[in-house]
Amino acid sequence: MKQKADLKKVLNPIQYKVTQEDATERPFDNEFYDFFDEGLYVDIVSGEVLFSSKDKFESNCGWPSFTKPVHEENITEHFDTSFGMRRTEVRSKEADSHLGHVFPDGPPPTGLRYCINSAALSFISKAELKEKGYEEYKHLFEE
Structure with a gap:
């Protein structure tokens, strides 16, 4: 795993603040809040x-x-x-990146809402799965 000094070189400032310093990006002013293309978020x-x-x-x-x-x-x-709140933070296991929070107010079937910072995510489109090394997930997008 990359050291924090190396991450500062490859991540932009908001990506670094969110993933490494537990910051939260602004709502409605982030890359994926209204993005619905098919693919994986990593x-x-x-x-x-x-x-x-x-x-x-x-x-x-x-x-x-x-x-x-x-x-x-x-x-x-x-x-x-x-911030005086009681909530559940979610982090990635491997990198320990701060992702966001999970709330019990989501739709069926889980009733959960994983509210995630776009800055913590990279998107791999359905068309790029093989090229980017995620071919094993292609089945998720087959009817």
Whole structure:
């Protein structure tokens, strides 16, 4: 895994602040909140698979929202009391990147809303899965 000094060279300032310093990007002013192309969302630091566009939904909260991760084991949960709130932070397992939070107010079937910072994500389109080394996930987008 890359050291923080190396990450500062490859991530833009908001990507670094979100993933490494637990910041939150502005709602409705981020790359993926209203983006619904087919593909995978991976950790911008490690490339580990996090979410599928098949589980993305419009939550009107200003950040990309998902009902579930592709692999639950790639997400860790942590109790968060920052800013006087009681909520559950989610981080990527491999890179320990801050992703966002999960809330129990999502749609069926899970009832969960993974509210994720776009700055923590990289998008791999359905058409690029093989080229970018994610061919094993192609089945997620076949009817």
